Amino acid sequence: MAKELEGFNFEQRHGKARVRVGRVWRSKDGCRHFMVEWNVNISLLSNCVAAYVRDDNSDIVATDTMKNSVYVKAKECSEQLSAEEFAILLGKHFTSFYPQVFTAIVKIVEKPWERISVNGQPHEHGFKLGSEKHTTEAIVQKSGVLQLTSGVEGLSLLKTTQSGFEGFIRDKYTALPETRERMLATEVTASWRYSYESVSSIPQKSLYLNEQYLNVKKALVDAFFGPPERGVYSASVQSTLLQMAKAVLGRFSDISSVKLKMPNIHFLPVNISSKDHGSIVKFDDDVYLPTDEPHGSIEASLSRFWSKM
Structure with missing residues (x-):
């Protein structure tokens, strides 16, 4: 959303790029492991113009805070979820937790780790790197409006x-x-x-x-x-x-x-x-x-x- 600033149209956003996170889940008996590796990119559209014009950072969500939020939210996900679901979860977090954030854009690239088989049997905790990558982008607005691309x-x-x-x-x-x-x-x-x-x-x-x-x-x-x-x-x-x-x-x-x-x-x-x-x-x-x-x-x-x- 553009704002008028000193006779100009001004648009801004800020975020954190290349936040890499690995998450392992275990079956109820603890034997079988499931894992993902995600590269997360976050961009927030927020009301923090004061940081640009008045050296006032009081409305800025620090990018280091965004990084830490990725790890905390990954930890809180006790059940397996898709890259799309995690992107939406992060978008909902940033737009609901911070009053000044009105839109969150979360992009995730999932590295293609695949379960290996040994002697024809799927391994309980062994994985190999595949080829193609799974991507997603979730644009989440404070109102709950969503644009989701995979x-x-x-x-x-x-x-x-x-x-x-x-x-x-x-x-x-x-x-x-x-x-x-x-x-x-x-x-x-x-x-x-x-x-x-x-x-x-x-x-x-x-x-x-x-x-x-x-x-x-x-x-x-x-x-x-x-x-x-x-x-x-x-x-x-x-x-x-x-x-x-x-x-x-x-x-x-x-x-x-x-x-x-x-x-x-x-x-x-x-x-x-x-x-x-x-x-x-x-x-x-x-x-x-x-x-x-x-x-x-x-x-x-x-x-x-x-x-x-």
Whole structure:
């Protein structure tokens, strides 16, 4: 919210970034452990203009206090909860505990620790680091109004066939050949906005938003690959991106919009020839040069008509 200050519009916020916290929960018998590692970023919109104009810090919530609040609230969570739930919990805390704070923006990136299996049996307290990261952002207002976004970063997907690229603009700068047979690889960054408009409207089912995160991720992956026996043809990264977005909105009624960023990570066909010996290596859809620089960059969003995205 902008304020008029000495003839100017003035907006400000402050917060604490990269607050790293690990939380372990234990089953009732104490045998099985559950854990998360979160990187928390907090930004508060508050009435503390006096600190800027009068050297009066009496309305400032110290950023060190924000950091300590993360650890205290993590300790107070005696039951497992999702990154989304923790972000909302922190947002509610800052907007209710401090009169001058009217909006809290809490972003969390969850590191992908996964339970390991030994001899085919899930380990009770052993974990390994996975790949893609779970992200969330909760914007909580003092009134209880909520904007909740979840997402995934670093979701690497690749298929060795059922992909092509034809019919694009050709001019004097074009060297790329058309093909109906290529590898398709990308590293998906996706985010989706939930339609919940208040903290109280979120389903109270335990770990519901964790379950939704896994289900949305599965919908994205399934749309990318298609059926396991035959797959699905991709005419372009753009076409596949749209099918992935439509799969999410078609399956989850409580999601109002989805945004996808999908770089085209290239696997270039290798052909090596020699003047003396002719063809040394001839490409036959089997030998590639993997490279991610430079790469194509494709992104788009899809939202329902009534979405506020």
